[in-house]
Amino acid sequence: MYRLYDYLPSGNGYKVRLLLSQLGLPFERVEVDITKGETRTPTSLARNPNGRIPVLDLGDGTCLAESNAILHYLAEGTAFLPQERLMRAQVLQWMFFEQYSHEPYIAVVRFWHMHGGLSEDRRRQLPDKERQGHAALAVMDRHLADNTFFVGGRYTIADIALYAYTHVAHEGGFDLSRYLAVMGWLDRVRAQPGHIAITQG
Numbered sequence: 001m002y003r004l005y006d007y008l009p010s011g012n013g014y015k016v017r018l019l020l021s022q023l024g025l026p027f028e029r030v031e032v033d034i035t036k037g038e039t040r041t042p043t044s045l046a047r048n049p050n051g052r053i054p055v056l057d058l059g060d061g062t063c064l065a066e067s068n069a070i071l072h073y074l075a076e077g078t079a080f081l082p083q084e085r086l087m088r089a090q091v092l093q094w095m096f097f098e099q100y101s102h103e104p105y106i107a108v109v110r111f112w113h114m115h116g117g118l119s120e121d122r123r124r125q126l127p128d129k130e131r132q133g134h135a136a137l138a139v140m141d142r143h144l145a146d147n148t149f150f151v152g153g154r155y156t157i158a159d160i161a162l163y164a165y166t167h168v169a170h171e172g173g174f175d176l177s178r179y180l181a182v183m184g185w186l187d188r189v190r191a192q193p194g195h196i197a198i199t200q201g
């Protein structure tokens with residue numbers, strides 16, 4: 001059975017939880033408290049040298065890290081990852097966008113608000129992080145104005161990757177109400193069979 005090293009509030013962990021649930025795959029969830037440095041112990045570092053969750057143990061001790069790599073692994077051969085070459089690359093395009101242009105701003109600001117608040121240093125960085133987070137939301141909104149989902153008109157792991165931190169962006173102070181196409185897409189993602197909330201372990 002799969003074992004997922006996870007932290008419940010984490011959007012990166014949630015991506016994997018959500019896909020496992022939608023694939024109907026049983027898994028054991030192991031909570032790792034990132035606020036107590038539990039990802040940096042020698043045992044955790046042996047699973048992921050980068051000292052972060054999520055990590056998926058494939059059942060034989062083989063560990064895979066990086067949320068979007070895990071999604072790609074699990075989705076292979078399923079309806080969540082298209083067969084067609086260009087569409088597969090477009091799924092990756094949006095997943096790389098998520099990691100480079102979205103998560104570092106929207107997830108990080110949310111984390112600051114949830115854990116420890118805003119130190120002087122964070123307060124100084126905040127306007128730039130907010131600006132870049134809104135830039136990512138605007139890119140999504142423009143794409144979703146003409147598309148029901150990110151790739152090929154259907155729900156894929158690109159949607160899962162982007163949903164994870166977008167739907168909780170308000171917890172970092174991002175007002176989503178001005179992104180009407182994003183709001184509609186959030187509803188469509190929530191309506192997918194097997195959907196679970198981020199709070200569900």
Ligand SMILES: N[C@@H](CCC(=O)N[C@@H](CS)C(=O)NCC(=O)O)C(=O)O
Nearest residue numbers: 010012034039052053054066067068
């Ligand atoms: N790019 C990684 C990011 C993983 C990540 O940032 N994990 C955070 C929780 S969301 C973590 O484990 N932080 C604990 C630490 O840095 O020690 C992914 O997508 O999986």
